[in-house]
Structure formats: C-alpha cells, structure tokens
Amino acid sequence: MAASLVAVLMVMLGVPWQQTPLRPGELHRSHAQILEGRLASQRCASCHPAAKGSLLQWFVSAGDQHAHVTQTQLCMDCHHATIPQARATWAHHLSEQQLDAISKQRQASGESWHDRLPGPPFASTQVQCSACHREHHGANADLTMLTNQQCQTCHSDRFASFADGHPQWTRYPYTQPYTISFDHLSHALKHYAQGGPDGTSLDFDCRQCHQIDHHGEVSRVNPFEQSCAGCHQQGLEVEIGAGLDWVSVPSLPVKPDKPEQWPRSATGFYDGQITPLTRLLLASDAEATAALRELPAADFERVDSRDPRQQLAAEEIATAIAGLLESAANEGAVVLRQRLRFQGASVDTVQKVLAGLSDELLEVAYREWFIDGGQDALAGEAGAVQDTKLPASEARSPVTGWQRDAFRLSIGYRPGGHADSVLTGLLDLVCDLPTHSKLTAEILQLPAVAACVRCHPLRTSQTATRKRPWVANRSSEKRKTFTKFSHQPHLQIPALQDCQHCHQLNIPLADLQHAGLVGLQANPSDSAGQFRLLEKNSCAACHRPSAAGDQCTQCHNYHITP
Ligand code: HEC
Ligand code: HEC
Ligand code: HEC
Ligand code: HEC
Ligand code: HEC
Ligand code: HEC
Ligand code: HEC
Ligand code: HEC
Ligand code: HEC
Ligand code: HEC
Incomplete structure (x- = not known):
C-alpha cells in the first residue's frame, strides 16, 4: 500500500501539474473569458508564477526561474491601465509622504480619530492584490467583495458600525470650484423672487438646471438654453450687440x-x-x-x-x-x-476666432x-x-x-x-497669449467679451495652462477619490425628492425669515459655501446594517487616483 502510494505521488509530482486535480474552484467570469483560448498551463501561469513548471515546482519553487515574479506583477500585466504600475502595492496607491500628509491634515483640523489611529500593522508599500481579491470562488463571485475587517487591518481603530463609531466629518460633500459663475443664494432669494422677464415670481427649482439623467445621476449644470436663457438671453443680446471692431x-x-x-x-x-x-x-x-x-x-x-x-x-x-x-x-x-x-x-483658436x-x-x-x-x-x-x-x-x-x-x-x-464661435475663440485666444498682459485685460473689458466673462470667469491658472473650460466638470471626468456617492438610489426614495434634504442652501437666518422660505433649517453659525455641509447623521438614519447597508466599500474606494 505504502509503496503504491509513493508511486502514485511520484507520478503526480512528475507530470505537468495542470493535469492533476489541483483545481481550487472556478475562476471569475471576466478572468475565465479572457483566458479561455489559452492552454491550461498558460492559463494558470497568468496569475501563478509557479505554474510554469511541474507540480513539484508549484510547492518547491526555489529553483524556478520565475521565482522573483510576484503574483501582483502578473495581475498588473493586465491591470496596468487602471492601476498605476509603480504604485500598485502602495496603500491606496499613495506614497508614504502622501499618506502621512493626509493623516497630518486631518489631525491638524482636529476632525478625525486619526490621533487615536495606530500605524498600519504592515508596510504600506507591500500590499499584495491577493490580500483583498480572492479568486476561484466561481464565475459570478464578486471579486471586489471585501469585509470591513479587511479595511480595518490598517484602519485598525475599529468601530462597531457606521452609525456607531465612524468618525464625524466636517468637509463633505467636497466642493469643486465652479466653472460657471453662479450664486445660488442671490438667485434663490432675490432674482427668482423678482421673477423672470415677465415679472412672475418663479420657483427656485433645482431640476431646471440640474437634470436627472437616465442613470439617475444629476447633471453638473444643464445647457445655457435651459438654465439661464430665460432670464439672461435678452441682456446678453444687448451686451454683445456692441459687436467687435x-x-x-x-x-x-x-x-x-x-x-x-x-x-x-x-x-x-x-x-x-x-x-x-x-x-x-x-x-x-x-x-x-x-x-x-x-x-x-x-x-x-x-x-x-x-x-x-x-x-x-x-x-x-x-x-x-x-x-x-x-x-x-x-x-x-x-x-x-x-x-x-x-x-x-494656437491653430485651433485662430481658426475659430476668424471663422x-x-x-x-x-x-x-x-x-x-x-x-x-x-x-x-x-x-x-x-x-x-x-x-x-x-x-x-x-x-x-x-x-x-x-x-x-x-x-x-x-x-x-x-x-x-450665446456660445458664438468668434467670441468663444476670442476668449480662447486670451488664454493662448503668453502672459496676462494689459492688452488682454483690455480685450476682456470689451462689452461683448465682458458679457461672456460674467458667467465664464477667466482664472489666471487657465491663462497659464492655456486651457479654457467652457463646460462644467462632469462627474465622469472626476478623479477617483476616497469617498464615492451616487444620487441614483437616493432619488428613488420619496423622502429625498427634495434636493435640499441634503443640499441645504446656506441662508443666513435673517434672510430666511425675510424671504419667508419654508422647509429650510437655518444654522447661522455655518459660514462659507453656498450649501451647508452634510453631517454623518443625515446618512446614518438609513445607512445601518439592517437598512441601506454600512459596508466600508459602499461609500469608499480603495483604488484612488493618486
Ligand atoms: C486571474 C488570476 C488567477 C488565475 C488565472 C488562476 N488563479 Fe489560482 N489563485 C488566484 C488568486 C488571487 C489566489 C489566492 C486566492 C485567495 O487567497 O483566496 C489563487 C489561489 C490558488 C490556489 C490556492 C493555493 C495558493 O497558492 O494560494 C491554487 C491551488 C490555485 N490558485 C490554482 C490555480 C490553478 C490550477 C489555476 C489554473 C487553472 C489557477 N489557479 C488560475 C488567482 C488566479
Ligand atoms: C490575462 C489578463 C488578466 C490577469 C492576469 C488578471 N486579470 Fe483581472 N481582469 C481581467 C479582465 C479582462 C477583467 C474584466 C475587465 C475589467 O474589469 O477590467 C478583469 C477583472 C478583474 C476584477 C474586477 C471584476 C469585477 O467584478 O469587475 C478584479 C478585482 C481583478 N480583475 C483582479 C485581478 C487580480 C487580483 C489579478 C491577479 C491575481 C488579476 N485580476 C489578473 C484580466 C486579467
Ligand atoms: C495597507 C493599509 C491600508 C488598507 C488595507 C486600507 N487603507 Fe485606507 N488608508 C491607509 C492609510 C495609511 C491612509 C492615510 C493615512 C490615514 O488616514 O491615517 C488611508 C486613508 C484612507 C481614507 C481617507 C482618510 C482621510 O483621512 O481622508 C479612507 C476613507 C480610507 N483609507 C478607507 C479605506 C477603506 C474603505 C479600505 C478598505 C477597502 C482601506 N482604506 C484599506 C491605509 C490602508
Ligand atoms: C438657474 C440654474 C440653477 C439652479 C436653479 C440651481 N443650480 Fe445648482 N448649480 C448651478 C450652476 C451653474 C452650478 C455650478 C456648475 C459649475 O460650474 O461647476 C451649480 C452647482 C451646484 C452644486 C455643486 C456644488 C459644489 O460645491 O460642488 C450643487 C450641489 C447644486 N448646484 C445644487 C443645487 C440645488 C440643491 C438646487 C436647488 C435648491 C440648485 N442647485 C439650483 C445652477 C443652478
Ligand atoms: C429667474 C431668472 C434668472 C435665471 C434663470 C438666471 N438668472 Fe442670473 N440673474 C438674474 C437676475 C434678475 C440677476 C440680477 C440682474 C443682473 O445682473 O442681470 C442675475 C444676476 C446674475 C449674475 C450676476 C451676479 C449675481 O448673482 O447677482 C450672474 C453671474 C448670473 N446671474 C448667472 C446666472 C447663470 C449662470 C444662470 C444659469 C445657470 C442664471 N444666472 C440664471 C436672473 C436669473
Ligand atoms: C448667464 C450666464 C452665461 C452667459 C452670460 C454666457 N454663458 Fe456660455 N454657458 C453658460 C452655461 C450655464 C453653459 C452650460 C455649461 C455646461 O454645459 O456645463 C454655457 C456653455 C457655453 C459653451 C459650451 C457649450 C456650448 O453651448 O457650446 C460655450 C462655448 C459658451 N457657453 C460660450 C459663451 C460665450 C461666447 C458667451 C458670451 C457671448 C457666453 N457663453 C455667455 C452660461 C452663460
Ligand atoms: C442623500 C443626499 C442627497 C440628495 C437627496 C441629493 N444629493 Fe446631490 N449630492 C449629494 C452628495 C453627497 C454629493 C457629493 C458627491 C461627490 O462629491 O462625489 C452631491 C453632489 C451633487 C452635485 C454636484 C455634482 C457634480 O457632478 O459635482 C449636484 C449638482 C447635486 N448634488 C444636485 C442635486 C440635486 C439637483 C438633487 C435633487 C434632485 C440632489 N442633488 C439630491 C447628496 C445628495
Ligand atoms: C432615506 C435613506 C437614505 C439616506 C438618508 C441616505 N442613503 Fe445612501 N442609500 C440609501 C439606499 C436605500 C441605498 C441603496 C442601497 C442598496 O442598493 O443596497 C443607498 C446607497 C448609497 C450608496 C451606494 C450607491 C451606489 O450606487 O452603490 C452610497 C455611497 C450612499 N448611499 C451614501 C450615502 C451618504 C453619503 C448619505 C448621507 C449624505 C446617504 N447615503 C444618505 C438610502 C439612504
Ligand atoms: C454610508 C457611507 C459610509 C460608510 C458605510 C462608511 N463611510 Fe467612511 N466616510 C463616509 C463619508 C461621507 C466620509 C467623509 C468624507 C471624506 O472624508 O472623504 C467618511 C470618512 C471616512 C474616513 C476619514 C475620516 C476623517 O475625517 O478622518 C475614514 C478613514 C473612513 N471614512 C473609513 C471608513 C471605514 C473603514 C468604513 C467601514 C468600516 C467606513 N468608512 C464606512 C461615508 C461612509
Ligand atoms: C485593500 C484591499 C485591496 C487591494 C490590496 C487591492 N484591491 Fe482592487 N479593489 C478593492 C476594492 C474595495 C475594489 C472596489 C472598487 C474600489 O474600491 O476601488 C477593488 C476593485 C478592483 C478592480 C475593479 C475595477 C475598479 O476599479 O472598480 C480591479 C481590476 C482591481 N481592484 C485590481 C486590483 C489589483 C490588480 C490589485 C493589486 C495591485 C488590487 N486590486 C489590490 C480592494 C483592493
């Protein structure tokens, strides 16, 4: 018996190992698909450095010439398009200095629990893909499924749940600079109340300017015709009527x-x-x-x-x-x-401006x-x-x-x-000119040009980068940040139909009473910004394990754009 067992083992270890029953489970569908056409040996070797040789080498891979290749490197052979190659194994793909800066910044603003956070238990430059991504759990297993504990290996100051223990934050939602000048407050309180050109008072309806698309997402701003033309078209026509000499x-x-x-x-x-x-x-x-x-x-x-x-x-x-x-x-x-x-x-600009x-x-x-x-x-x-x-x-x-x-x-x-191509070209031209000279300042003061600059302000950084954004940043163009959000599931909930449930206009109490607006809770101590910041409580009401869920990965990204 013993002898035959040894014989079987000898045979097994000698033959190319892929033909043995060493099959831990089905691969995920996207991996199975891409590897479909390949030989079994290559298939396994795409993720297992040791799979090049025999089964013995799988276990004793010391002599393997591929020993220096890590699995992470093999993953990166395919995934380098979305993950920065050189930073693949760094925590969140950030350098230690960047990570440090984040901790310090939060500590300095006194807004976090980082002062209680011990350092990560392992080097934050050696994080292997397989620490989080499991394979061989079937075609439909979620490869990105992660437990809170996996995040909390590093974020080791554990808390019971989102509602109970997750830190308060003080700067969310993040605001980004507007491309289009627009003051929500003066429009809501003054201009809309005064009404459009015909004088009838208008509702400050968020959806007039922020359309909800078929993915349930909210537009950064709707086109001019829909958002602003009703009130600004006439004035604009008068101002640009002066023309350009x-x-x-x-x-x-x-x-x-x-x-x-x-x-x-x-x-x-x-x-x-x-x-x-x-x-x-x-x-x-x-x-x-x-x-x-x-x-x-x-x-x-x-x-x-x-x-x-x-x-x-x-x-x-x-x-x-x-x-x-x-x-x-x-x-x-x-x-x-x-x-x-x-x-x-530039050639493009000149083409436009003299079109x-x-x-x-x-x-x-x-x-x-x-x-x-x-x-x-x-x-x-x-x-x-x-x-x-x-x-x-x-x-x-x-x-x-x-x-x-x-x-x-x-x-x-x-x-x-609006969006006249010569005027658009002229503003592009101002950005193209090497310095923000006196001459360009005078061009910007020409009445027809000034009419555009009112809503399309020119920032000095744009003259430096020679790039002029005419449209507001769309979410799709945004970098991947630590915290994500999508409107889609929320706007289906009746209680959240009112956008101001989350985006409260930052109206001082006095104005509020004056304008007789209802449904807003003024907090005069809030200062900057057109909208109030969100508090954890406004999410925690629903984001509990038994309701909307409170997995870290529901709200946070691991892979961020460094
Ligand atoms: C898309 C990448 C990928 C491919 C292709 C792949 N594996 Fe894996 N495999 C993994 C990952 C990741 C793990 C670690 C999983 C874990 O820890 O849950 C793993 C774990 C294993 C393990 C468990 C033992 C160990 O070393 O951790 C075996 C055995 C294994 N794979 C065999 C195979 C065989 C045989 C093939 C070819 C049919 C194959 N794998 C193809 C990614 C892959
Ligand atoms: C032969 C190329 C190849 C290799 C090697 C490979 N992948 Fe993939 N992987 C893909 C493709 C193609 C997809 C599907 C498209 C996508 O989401 O980018 C995918 C998808 C994924 C996904 C997302 C699945 C989802 O649900 O959206 C994860 C996570 C992933 N791979 C992790 C890994 C890890 C970890 C390794 C190394 C163990 C690895 N991959 C090795 C090609 C590869
Ligand atoms: C390898 C260790 C490690 C792992 C694993 C890890 N992180 Fe981090 N994370 C860090 C470090 C280090 C920082 C930056 C410094 C700090 O916040 O103390 C950070 C920062 C963050 C931040 C931003 C904190 C801030 O102050 O802005 C969030 C959010 C975050 N991680 C969430 C997660 C989530 C969710 C997971 C699980 C998917 C995860 N992290 C996994 C190490 C890790
Ligand atoms: C007349 C048009 C108009 C109306 C009405 C309007 N907005 Fe806006 N909103 C804008 C413009 C323009 C921007 C700036 C877009 C840019 O340039 O990035 C903006 C930006 C925003 C932003 C981004 C804030 C940031 O700091 O990043 C939020 C949130 C927002 N609006 C919410 C609302 C809500 C809620 C309402 C209703 C109470 C509303 N808006 C009504 C035109 C409008
Ligand atoms: C309901 C009518 C109405 C709509 C719609 C409207 N505005 Fe206005 N806006 C006004 C009035 C009235 C003024 C004050 C008189 C003036 O300066 O023309 C004004 C003034 C402004 C000003 C000067 C600074 C200020 O806030 O007082 C800017 C900039 C501006 N609007 C941008 C926009 C943009 C951008 C849009 C579209 C996204 C827009 N407005 C939509 C009525 C409107
Ligand atoms: C009352 C505010 C307002 C004024 C004044 C204004 N714009 Fe706009 N403009 C907008 C808004 C709002 C958008 C839509 C932005 C978006 O889609 O993200 C826009 C979009 C544009 C676009 C890109 C989209 C398109 O329709 O091609 C161009 C180019 C443009 N404007 C040029 C101009 C020029 C040139 C002038 C001066 C004649 C001007 N704008 C005056 C508010 C204004
Ligand atoms: C459940 C809370 C919630 C509700 C309800 C809500 N929002 Fe938001 N909204 C957010 C958060 C959080 C962000 C920030 C997302 C980010 O920074 O990734 C945001 C971002 C935005 C932005 C900026 C988008 C961008 O591309 O930068 C606009 C505009 C906006 N919301 C408009 C609206 C409008 C209009 C409504 C009503 C139809 C609405 N929101 C309802 C929470 C909410
Ligand atoms: C009225 C209840 C309610 C409130 C308040 C609420 N959410 Fe949600 N949220 C939900 C529901 C329901 C889902 C969908 C859950 C699912 O698909 O399993 C969801 C999903 C999400 C998602 C995942 C989105 C996606 O597309 O995967 C994020 C991120 C999120 N919420 C963040 C927030 C934040 C941040 C706040 C606070 C500003 C908040 N939510 C407030 C009910 C709520
Ligand atoms: C319902 C959504 C939601 C869930 C679930 C959630 N977070 Fe957060 N978290 C947020 C928001 C919103 C912020 C504030 C925005 C920011 O700082 O990027 C935040 C901030 C953080 C920060 C930075 C806090 C600071 O200011 O110092 C860390 C670290 C963090 N979360 C880790 C986690 C971990 C780990 C989990 C899972 C155990 C988790 N979060 C679950 C929404 C969530
Ligand atoms: C600390 C845990 C962790 C590590 C380590 C990790 N991932 Fe991920 N990965 C995630 C999470 C969580 C997601 C879900 C989306 C997100 O958070 O960015 C994800 C998503 C992905 C996706 C799906 C595409 C996407 O962006 O949504 C791919 C592909 C992927 N990871 C590949 C890798 C590769 C390759 C490595 C090794 C270089 C790796 N991951 C290391 C946690 C991790």
Missing part, C-alpha cells in the same frame, strides 16, 4: 506720406480709437508698437496737434493699419491668422476705401455692409457675422448669440 481706419488731418491715397471720409481731423484687437494685430509690428506707446490711450482724438512726436506716431500707426489692410486685401485672411499665430495663438471672415470682404474693403478714394459704393444710408451684399433694407437690421462698416471704415464682427 477688429480694424478701423483712423482719421487724420491730412493724408500721410504713404499710402498714396487716404480715404476721404477719414481725412479732416484726428479721430478714432485704436481698439485692443487692432493693437493685437499690430503687436508684431515693432514700429507701430513703439508709436502706440507715444499715443495717449490709443485714441486719435487725444492727439495733441502741437506735439510733433504724437503727430508722427499717429501717422505711423495709420500707415501700419493701411499696410495691414493692404496685405490682407492681397493675400486674404491668412495675413490676420499669421499675425495672431505670431502672438502665440467666416472671407478674403472677398477684405479685398473689397481695401479697394473701396483706399483705391476708389474712400467713397464706398455701398455706403448709401446703410452703414453696415454685410459680407454678402444685402439689399439696403435688410442690411439695416442687426445682421450677424463679419461686416465692413462703410461710415466708420471698419471691419468688425457682430456675434450671433
């Missing part, structure tokens, strides 16, 4: 030496403001830039006719503008594109003003002349797009409305 021909008392002809309607006296956009286009012209410095407030009207230096400067600027218009007439809009590119604007400007318009403008002696054939009664020649009656109504103004001898742009 790109290049206009200034008036001089006499025509300058060059070019030969100066438009008649621009001769007589010093007049005309050199707009920031014109100055931007002239910025690559060193002489013109120097001359502009001589001119007070870039305004021809303020040229002192007794000061020869200023007169000379005015003439130089006028010549530069004529030169710019001439080359644009000859070569087309590409000249303007190049000038903007030269200042640091729709036709070579023909530039050519005709120059010909009419400079060659045909300043008598614009189309001038008639209609000032604005559209790119496509419109009958005079139509040209008088506010048309949008690029146009030349035959009275003021200017080439300008009249925006079409």
